[in-house]
Structures are given as C-alpha cells and as structure tokens.
Amino acid sequence: MKFLIISYSQNLETSNSFxxxxxxxxxxxxxxxxxxxxxxxxxxxxxxxxTGASAALFTAKAGKKTLVIDNDKSVTKRAWIENxxxxxxxxxxxxxxxxKKQASKFGAEMVKATVANVSKTDNGFKVETDQSEYxxxxxxxxxxxxxxxxxxxxxxxxxxxxxxxxxIIDVDAAGKTNIEGIWAAGTIAGxxxxxxxxxxxxxxxxxNVISEMNGERYVDHDILKA
Numbered sequence: 539m540k541f542l543i544i545s546y547s548q549n550l551e552t553s554n555s556f557x558x559x560x561x562x563x564x565x566x567x568x569x570x571x572x573x574x575x576x577x578x579x580x581x582x583x584x585x586x587x588x589t590g591a592s593a594a595l596f597t598a599k600a601g602k603k604t605l606v607i608d609n610d611k612s613v614t615k616r617a618w619i620e621n622x623x624x625x626x627x628x629x630x631x632x633x634x635x636x637x638k639k640q641a642s643k644f645g646a647e648m649v650k651a652t653v654a655n656v657s658k659t660d661n662g663f664k665v666e667t668d669q670s671e672y673x674x675x676x677x678x679x680x681x682x683x684x685x686x687x688x689x690x691x692x693x694x695x696x697x698x699x700x701x702x703x704x705x706i707i708d709v710d711a712a713g714k715t716n717i718e719g720i721w722a723a724g725t726i727a728g729x730x731x732x733x734x735x736x737x738x739x740x741x742x743x744x745x746n747v748i749s750e751m752n753g754e755r756y757v758d759h760d761i762l763k764a
Contacts (some may be wrong), residue, residue, distance in 0.1 A: 589724025
C-alpha cells in the first residue's frame, strides 16, 4: 500500500515531538503517526465489555479516531442476561460481540492484547501492550473488576462498595481520574455490576470525553427514518 506525506508539524515547545499526516492513496483517509511511528488515536478504550464497547460506540460515532484494546477476559462472557433493557434475553458472549460490532460499524478499531502500561507524553498518552504501542489524546479505563493497571499507572483508587469488587478507581461525576486525560467507567469506576448500568456509564463518560474535545456539550440523537 502506498502512502503520500501531505503535511507535518513540529511542536515548538518540545522540539523532539513531530506529527506526520499520511494520506492513504485509495480512500483519502488521514492517519496520524508520531515520529516514533506510533499510531495516533483520539481515544483509546481499555476493555471491550459492555462499558468499553459502549464508550467506543459513542466516540467512534462522534468521529473520534477510536481504538479498543481488550484481553478477552471479560466476566460478562460467563453471563446469561434477562434484565438488559430492550433485550429479551441474551448470552454474555453475544452481548459483547454485538457491542463490538456496533462500535466497529462507526470505525472503532479492535485489538486483542493486554495493556502493560499507560504513560504521559507531550501530546497525550503512550499506551503499551504486550504486542505493540499506541498514542492517544484520551484514555478510558474500562477494565471491569481488574484494578491492577490503574494502580500501576498511578491512578487514585479506593475500596469498592459492590459485592466482590475490592478496589475501584476514584473518579469525579464526569468519570475523570486524578490524571488529566485518563477517564474511568463501569465497574472499575464503582457503578453497579449489571450490564445495563455499566454500558450506560461507558456511554456517559464517552459523551463527557467528546464534549471536552469539542469544547461544547455533545448530543447524539438520530431521527427515525421514514
């Protein structure tokens, strides 16, 4: 596949930081890399359960370049669900697959990997997995019951209040953590561990991320087609 370099810019405050925009010759898609070759995303979502996939659905539908990184260990994959509004009954694996398909429909990219670290950069965050590295302006943590990554990267945590949830991330009402640009949603952020609630919380946090990026409150309402 051939790429055409159409522009580049240098951050004058940090002379070692470059962005290069590459134009795919076949569909006019602009992809941004940094000088180290890390693929740039507006939002990286860690976790593709109901929380993460729901967040990615909203950010991708809003036109934000979105990557979802998931290790395929969601506890929802062991669930049978009959209390999710609008769905008579569904297995956990099917619910997760449907959510990922919805997000992918609007351009969200899915990667199966385990995130090893998230670190601050001049332009956002570097997200390191056991397979590759990515860069993002915002990161949404949606790791369910698992707080290991949050503690490793320095997020403030506190004891959980839901059954079997030992540790959660301390977030404000918008889903912001103590590190600017890193957000948390779903079970890891302390909400009730039911798919309808965690999915809603992922959507809520995504809307707040989009609103902050846009500089105005974001609303996504479609009109019934005739």
